[in-house]
Amino acid sequence: MIPNRRLHPVMFAGTGSDVxxxxxxxxxxxxxxxxxxxxxxxxxxxxxxxxxxxxxxLEIGRAQAVQAEAAGIECRTDMNPLLLKPSSDHTSQVVLHGKPIGNQSAYEYFRKEGREELRKEVCGAFDRLSQDYNPIVMEGAGSISEINLRDSDLVNLPMAIHAGADVILVADIDRGGVFASVYGSIMLQREEEKKHIKGILINKFRGDIRLFEPGIKMLEELCNIPVVGVVPYYKDIHIEEEDSVALQTKSMQAEQGKVNVAVVLLRHLSNFTDFNVLERDLRVHLFYTNNTDEIMKADIILIPGSKSTLADLYELRRNGAAQAIVRAHREGATVMGICGGYQIMGQEVCDPEHVEGDIERLPGLGLLPVSTSMHGEKVTKQVEFTFKDGSDICRGYEIHMGFTSVVKGEQISPLNFLSDGRTDGYYMNSTCMGTYIHGILDNGAFIDFLLQPFASKMEKSAFDYQAFKEEQYDKLADHVRKYVNLPLIYQIMQGND
Structure with missing residues (x-):
């Protein structure tokens, strides 16, 4: 291996989603x-x-920000030039080069008209990135064999062909049908596309790998492509997830000797990684729920961000969770809202321009004397700040629509003071507050501040989350190294152009 030698880009494409x-x-x-x-x-x-x-x-998918962190570099929009943020079952906000350009239905987005303009944009982003880095580690989306969407595909084999990338096909053996999914995914490709698939990686294996050795030979003979690794399932490595599908499985039973923290499970919950540090903090037991009885058992209730604040506020009122949050606060629980959750905690949320949908106004939870109006451009910004009564410099980021202001006649009481001179959020008291800053809970000083009212319950001390993340990336790399044929992968990436 020669580090200064140029390697081909490598794309990890999938037989399906969540592999x-x-x-x-x-x-x-x-x-x-x-x-x-x-x-x-x-x-x-x-x-x-x-x-x-x-x-x-500017705004990109969190997964690419995590991958950039693993690579030891700052993230930038060229790493994820096109981001779709679902706002309903049929509609998504389209973010191009970090800025929203409108909402489109799935039918509108995947039609062929205008597709080449988007293809030009994403290919340009790759070309710029490849000038500065070596190698480019590419990721596909979903399955590579959605042949009904082949002509409009911007992210899988057409992107690999533009990049001259070597494709490693990733398959999840844990869900079953691995032979059919691998063979079928390859056979459904056009001949030009097949040429780029240089390896197969079996992921999430459970049991004795030696029992799968005959299967490796069968796959290689069927597909005429080498299996570059069989990576076992793991439980002791913690990397930020891309999707929130597993949140409901987190334990909801209150624990003694810890501060019990409930994150309200919104239908359109966004930026759930805001709670990763708390989830690892030994002083805390964190769970996700919209069950009224479970909300009432929490010491701290966190209302997270939402892509559709009004729709989620409507649902909280419909299912009784809104009333449970207010009652729990009245009985001593701390309530804190982040971004959309901050908006929900106010007196009202208004959408006169129908930015989010058909609902023009809903009363909020009434816990904070603020009002929100959904209009104006999206705010996306990394920030440094100090919080109420705090001297530590903290960091986070803003991604939100709408403007929140204190209602007439009420006292201004910001939670945070930003380095650019702005203020953020509202601080009612140590048990009731809201903020627009995502990542605020990545700061140990702020967590200590949030947990302070429950100091008598805590038996453990805090930990260094940044050091923890670095350790996890190294553990992940060690795990994958152990089970892949890395010399073969380097050989593939150094092959003849």
Whole structure:
């Protein structure tokens, strides 16, 4: 291996959604960095509510921000030039180069008209990125064999062909049908596309790998493509998830000796990674719920961000969770809202211009004396700040629509003081507050501030989350190194152009 030698880009494409492409890509970002290269992640098109603000104040998918962190570099929009943020079952906000350009239905988005303009944009982003980094670790989206969408595909094999990338096909053996999914995914490709598929990686294996060795030979004979690794399922490595599908499985039973924190499970919950640090904090037991009885058992109730604040506020009122939050606060629980959750905690949320949908106004929870109006451009910005009564410099980021102001006659009481002179949020008291800043709970000083009213319950001390994340990236890289044929992957990426 020669670190200064140019490697082909590598794309981790999938036989389906949730096969582990994002995590495998993060692992190789760290592996290449450890081996002396200067890698960067790239995903032409991502669909996720979990997003992040770049240093320039632009928006990308959180998964690419995590992969950039694993690579040891700052994230930028060229790593994820096109982001789709679902706002309903049929409509998404389209974010191009970090800025929203409108809402489109799935039918409108995937039609052929105008597709080449988007293709030109994502290919340009890749070309710029490849000038600065080596190698580019690319990620596909969903399945590579959605042949009904082949002509409008911007992110899988057409992108690999433009990049001259070597494709590693990732399959999830845990869900079953791995032979059919791998063979079928390859056979449904056109001949030009098949040429780019250079390896097969079996992911999430359980049991004795030796029992699968005959299967490896069968796959290689069927597909005429080498199996470059069989990576076992793991439980002791913690990397930020791209999707929130597993949140409801988190334990909801209150625990003794810990501060019990309930994150309200909104239908359009976004940026759920805001709570990763609390989830790992040994002083805290964190769970996700919209059950009224479980909300009442919490010491702290966190209302998260939402892509559709009014729709989620309506649902909270319909299912009784809104009333439970207010009652729990009255009985001593702390309530804190982040972004959309902050808006929900106010007196009202208005949408006179129908930015989010058909609902023009809903009363909020009435816990904070603020009012929100949904209009204006989206704010995306990394920020530094100090919080109420705090002297530590903290960091986070803003991604939100709408403007929140104190209602007439009420006292101004900001929670945070930003380095650019602005203020943020509202501080009622130590048990009632709201903020627009995502990542506020990544700051140990702010967590200590939030947990202070419950100091008598805590038996453990805090931990260093940044050091923890670095340790997890190294553990992930070690795990993947152990079970893939890395010399073969390097050989593939150094092959003849």
């Amino acid at each position: 582990g492409k994002s995590i495998i890509a993060a692992a190789f970002c760290r592996i290449f960095r450890q081996d002396g290269y200067h890698p960067a992640p790239f995903k032409a098109q991502n669909m996720a509510l979990n997003s992040y603000a770049t240093p320039e104040g």
